[in-house]
Amino acid sequence: MAAMREPRWTVRLTRDEVATPCNPMSFVGELPRRESGWVRDEGIEPGTPFLVSPDFTYDVELNDYLTRQLVTQAPKTREAIARDLASFLTFLSRSRGGRSWRDATEDDHLAYLIWRRRDPSGPTVQGSTWDREVATVNQFYWWAVRKGYVTAHPIPQRVVSPQVIEGLYRSQKQGLRPATYSHEGSSEVVSWLTPNSYRRWRDVGVRGFDPEGLPADGFRGRWAARNALYCDLMIRTGLRISEQSALSVLELPSDSSLTGYQRFWLPRAIAKGNSARWIYLPPSLVHDVASYLRFDRTEVVAEARSAGRYRWRRPWVIEDPTTRLALRRYDGLVEKMKLKEATSGQRSEMLVETPAGIEPVSLWVGESGMPMSVSAWQWMFREANDRCKAFGLDVRCHPHALRHSFAVITLEQLQRGQMAALGALNPEQRRHYVRIFGDPLDWVRRRLGHKSITTTMVYLHALSELEMTTRMALVPSDWDDPRSNHPLEDAATIAPRADLGTDA
DSSP, X not given: OOOOXXXXXXXXXXXXSOOOOSSOOGGGGGSOSOOTTHHHHTTOOTXXXXXXXXXXXXXXXXXXXXXXXXXXXXXXXXHHHHHHHHHHHHHHHHHSTTOOGGGOOXXXXXXXXXXXXXXXXXOOOOHHHHHHHHHHHHHHHHHHHHHXXXXXXXXXXXXXXXXXXXXXXXXXXOEEEETTOOOOSOTTOOOOOOHHHHHHHIIIIISOBOTTSSBOTTOOOTTXXXXXXXXXXXXXXXXXXXXXXTOBTTTSOOOXXXXXXXXXEEOTTTSGGGOOEEEEEOHHHHHHHHHHHHTHHHHHHHHHHHTTTTOOSSOEEESOTTTTEEEEEETTEEEEEEGGGOOHHHHTTEEEEETXXXXXXXXXXXXTSSBOOHHHHHHHHHHHHHHHHHTTOOOOOOHHHHHHHHHHHHHHHHHHHHHXXXXXSOHHHHHHHHHHHOOHHHHHHHHHTOSSHHHHTHHHHHHHHHHHHHHHTTSOTTTTOTTOXXXXXXXXXXXXXXXXXXXX
């Protein structure tokens, strides 16, 4: 006899169509006959996550949070929230006597903390993971309290006051905050790569060179150029992996005959947090994008087209690329959708008519000519890290580290340029300059899609560390060694005497 499975809450995604059962029960005939599009008719976007209980029931009130309350969140964010909720609800089902989420108590949450973080037989997750899960469950229960679904919040709270950092408020008002956050590390510590470190990681890990810059033996990377372009685009624009993976061939500039930066609009539908914004590409990247579209992508798309891989069932098709309007025809009906309103999931199922034939609208395609998924790109980063490790290189990178690198490097260059420009101006000219060109920190904020500048301020810490590293290089490492040639009394040779101060 097969072992009985432990109770578990599972995450499912809504679909635009429902498969018709081979032997439907009698009540199926009484249901509406239009299987396609019924989810959208209910105001629920296909791909929306929902939870199914261990006994395969659908809790309407619980799922109302996922299908209604989170409608403005990015698809991947909603899915991540659903999985964090499922983890806590599964713990209640397995370890707390099958307790309902409506009856959860602070003791349940504290037991979850011990199992999740401290129990050797548990998952022992990192502090950052735990903090994210706490924030997810905390927000859900505050919503449930407001709706009247629960009478008590199961996460203990503490009162927090506004924090002032460099003249700006990080939190704008006094409020409540979960008392079970991990408090591990600092949110101001970011992982980023210098340009030299990035090039070394990319060339060895992605392009397949050895540390001396020669082709590595045994490397079979047909897509090394495409993968390197993907990484270059990320570190030069600050795009998130979900945003960059959803780009289409109709959006990126590819005219390499033009000079200077070129820009394109990142639509709200694929920008995390609805942070639609302009993205700027340097000329070198525009040239590389044009080369990828002309050679690598064209080759595999032609192979896939010949093999009939684009004969999708009921696809969205952009028949005229100049309009960027996708149509879907079935059962005598025609549905319309603008490309800028399509989510990342919808874009992956969208085709476009070109002079050469039909092809995916997605910019990034794989060996089979099909659109690349976010998980495929994450796998590419893992392989690159493993390749660097095999060569003994102490450099690792993850997608968000490239976004951090863009922010730190761009902010440093803009700050340096602004300081040089302001140094040659009088006070009135300086005020006018700042009014016209703004603050470099705010410019980076807009490029990253942050709603608040306090979020972007985390990169000031990285700049401070960078500046301190430069200054510390001026201090002899052996100044306190009695055998040193730099005794303390000779410090005037390193710094001006006025900087040392005088005794009263």
